[in-house]
Amino acid sequence: MRHVISALVENKPGVLAHIAGLFSSRGFNIDSVAVGRTENPSLSRMTIVVAGDDAILEQVRKQLGKVIDVIKVTDYQGRDTIQRELALVKVATPPGKRQEIIGLVEIFQGKVVDITPGDMVVELSGPEAKVAAFVDLLQPFGLREVARTGVVALARGEAK
Amino acid sequence: MGTKGAQILVDALIEEGVQHVFGYPGGSVLPLFDALYDAPIKFILPRHEQAAAHAADGYARATGKVGVCIATSGPGATNLTTGIATANMDSIPVVAITGQVKTHLIGNDAFQEADVTGITRPITKHNYLVKNVHDLARVIKEAFYIARTGRPGPVVVDVPVDVTTALLEGAPDKTIRLPGYKPVTEGHPRQIKLAAAAINAAHKPVLYLGGGVVLSNAAAEARALAEKANMPVAMTLMGLGAFPGDHPLALGMLGMHGTPTANYAVTESDLIISVGARFDDRVTGRIDAFAPSAKVxxxxxxxxxxxxxxxxxxxxxxxxxxxxxxxxxxxxxxxxEAWHKQITAWKKKHPLAYDPGSGAIKPQAVLQELCRQAPEDAIITTEVGQNQMWTALWYTFRRPRTLVSSGGLGTMGFGFPAAIGAQVGCPGRLVVDVAGDGSIQMNIQELATVAQYKLPVKVLILNNGFLGMVRQWQELFYQRRYSQTTLNGNPDFVKLAEAYGVKGMRVTAPGEVPDALREMIRTEGPVFLDARIEPEENVFPMVPAGQAINRMIGGMA
Structure with a gap:
């Protein structure tokens, strides 16, 4: 089962390496990880998407909680959350296909941010599944490069 | 003016109550060693940084205080790592201070540079790289706090040389700031109530004590519970001493080389009360067959x-x-009644046993004799291999912190330097390292340390000319193909000890053992006792890897 885990961590060098090392040494599989600053400049939020059964997820949460630089661990499983991922997709624009691609971009509420004679770069954000579906749809045109941020998430409602 | 970083560091150590430090000097710790020169701290110089880490660890295990070791940058620090990992696996409070190259050179592949925080991250409870002298006093304070609280463990503090020479104006900031560290110490009353109810309802309970009981100084409390609820007690290797081994409720060690009674009792039990233990694979054997009908x-x-x-x-x-x-x-x-009757029957039917043979010295007999002669508060350290398991089985530990052994990591070469640390921390007590001829050679240079500081550590070498535990597995599971387990190049341990000015002794016949041990114990200084034992003696009972723990082979009458 896929879980989205949010860890509030000290904004210090080495913390990302620590968490990445922890996951690899314990054999946990990370689907994605996104890190960035929070409202408090001394803290970062890591949003980690990890797959595993309940026992593995329990270990993931507890092992993360043990890291001294990790302040709070939240598993968003079963909670009302907003999840978003940002992707930049560079896709080939074969002759006569450009309009078709732009049509898809519009349907997905993406944005063309760069365009050259042979390709274009599309910016798209949304839930992970939407981003994945969009990337799949562009596949036949020829994907040049894809950069995805991984999921970031917040629980709905006020923070405590 | 202001205060130098090195002095701030030394002052912080003194403020933590540090009396002894084990370490080795080098280029990037020169300012620190200069500050230590006049400090009211007794400094022990082992002959290898690995030994400094093990000594700090042995000191912590024997005394319950935080052990401290210091090494220089690069190879000094990397030499500490085996000792740090050993302490980490057994949750031992150690603070390791390492020198680092100047801050502006970090990452430049400078002379004697290693990424110490990177290397030690997976083998420490926490680590620090101190880049600013302002942080130094606070970091040392946090390091000690983290090392000794919660589940204890080693903390590394990496200090660049220019931080130790930098001057700090005014008083250093010592406020601990650890928002992410809140160890739970008090058990939840509802859970305790549930546990008590389960204990009261159990017909066949077993109390299973691990190293955590020793670490939390809870031996008296464990005994009170066992006696009041009338429950038999099995111990892990790390738990030995947490409950008196000669107590009628004691079952001995459980697991791969556990006693038959402990393993049968756990397998048959309807309730396991595990305290400060972690269900290690050496304890559980085949996990789905471990205590199959027990609540936990x-x-x-x-x-x-x-x-x-x-x-x-x-x-x-x-x-x-x-x-x-x-x-x-x-x-x-x-x-x-029925449960205790069953346990008594197992004890009677399957006591630990070995073939006394006729000619050669049996290691089991040596350890039984050592146990008879040594005072109850003697500290026994071990190396790793057959020596460790024979000690666990045949020496009866009666008090906590009397066994000092690398349980989790299983580090050969641990016992001798750990004995040095234990002896430094407990100067009046008998400290014996039970060694093998393989293990002792992994840190044998420490003969110089016991000689220099006149530490009366006794080393009892169970010398079988083999890397015995591996040989035993090769005998049992690899058709006696003794691949690289024969030690043909052993030195004359007596002469070697004497070369360092340490007393050397040798025994070759069973009849000489009691007198030799007596002489070893009575000798005021350090002793190396080379006991030539039966070369192919095995550690039994034994649960083959991956089997249920009630499927033992050998060693039972």
Whole structure:
């Protein structure tokens, strides 16, 4: 089962390496990880998407909680959350296909941010599944490069 | 003016109550060693940084205080790592201070540079790279606090040389700031109540004590619970000494080389009360056959230990000492006659046994004799291999912190430097390293340290000319193909000891053992006793890897 885990961590060098090392040494599989600053400049939020059964997820949460630089661990499983991922997709624009691609971009509420004679770069954000579906749809045109941020998430409602 | 970083560091150590430090100098710790020169701290110079780390660890295990070691940058620091990993696996409070190249050179592949925080991250409880002299006093304070609280463990503080020469104006900031570190010490009352009810309802309970009982100084509380609730007690290797081995309720060690009674009792039990233990694979054997019909209560200060290896019915997170007292209060006296009758029958039918043979010295007999002669508070360290398991089985530990052994990592070369640390911390007591001829050679240079500081450490070498434990597995599971386990190049240990000015002795016949041990114990200074034992003696009983723990082979009458 896929879980989205949010860890509030000290904004210090080495913390990302620590968490990445922890996951690899314990054999946990990370689907994605996104890190960035929070409202408090001394803290970062890591949003980690990890797959595993309940026992593995329990270990993931507890092992993360043990890291001294990790302040709070939240598993968003079963909670009302907003999840978003940002992707930049560079896709080939074969002759006569450009309009078709732009049509898809519009349907997905993406944005063309760069365009050259042979390709274009599309910016798209949304839930992970939407981003994945969009990337799949562009596949036949020829994907040049894809950069995805991984999921970031917040629980709905006020923070405590 | 202001205060130099090195002086701030030394002052911080003194403020933490540090009396002894084990370490080795080098280029990037020159300012620190200069500050240590006049400090009211007794400094012990082992002959290898690995030994400094093990000595700090042995000191911590024997005394309950935080052990401290210091090494220079690069190779000094990397030499500490085996010792740090050893302490980490057994949750031993150690603070390791390492020198580092100047801050502006970090990452430049400078002379004697190693990424110490990177290397030690997976083998420490926490680590620091101090880049600013302002942070130094606070970091040292945090390091000691983290090392000794919660589930204890080693903390590395990496200090660039220019931070130790920098001057700080005014008083250093010492306020601990650890928002992410809040160890739970008090057990939840509801969980304790559930656990007490389960104990009171159990017909066939087994108390299973691990190193956490020793670490939390909870031996008296564990004993009170066992006696009040009338429950038999099995111990892990790390738990030996947490409960008197000669107590009628004691079952001895459980697991791969456990006693038959402990392994049968655990397998048959209807309730396992695990305290400060982590259901290690050497304890459980085949996990699905471990205590198949038992409910499990797991008391541990580390929530991540719970339900890691076995499913737990009643977890209690917190410090063992308080939880055990609360449980004792709520436990009721129970006769459990049938259960004790069964255990007595197992003890009678399957006592530990070995073939006394006729000619060669048997290691089991040596350890029994050592146990008879040594005072109850003697500290026994071990190396790793057959020497460690024979000690666990044949020496009866009666008090906590009397066994100092590398349980989790299983580090050969640990016992001798750990004995040095234990002896430094407990100067009046008998300290014996039970060694093998393989292990002792992994840190044999420490003969110089015991000679220099006149530390009366006794080293009892069970010399069989083999890397015995590996040889035993090759005998049993690899058709006696003794691949690289024959030690043909052994030195004359007596002469070697004498070369360092240490007394050397040798025994070759069983009849000489009692007198030799007596002489060893009586000698005021250090002794190397080379006991030539039966070369192909095995450690039994034994559960073959991957089997259920009641499937033991050998060693039973």
């Amino acid at each position: 209560i797991h008391i541990d200060i580390d929530p991540s230990s719970i339900s890691k290896n076995v499913r737990v019915d009643i977890p209690v997170v917190g410090d063992a000492r308080g939880i055990l007292s609360d449980l004792t209060e709520q436990a009721t006296a129970q006769p459990r």
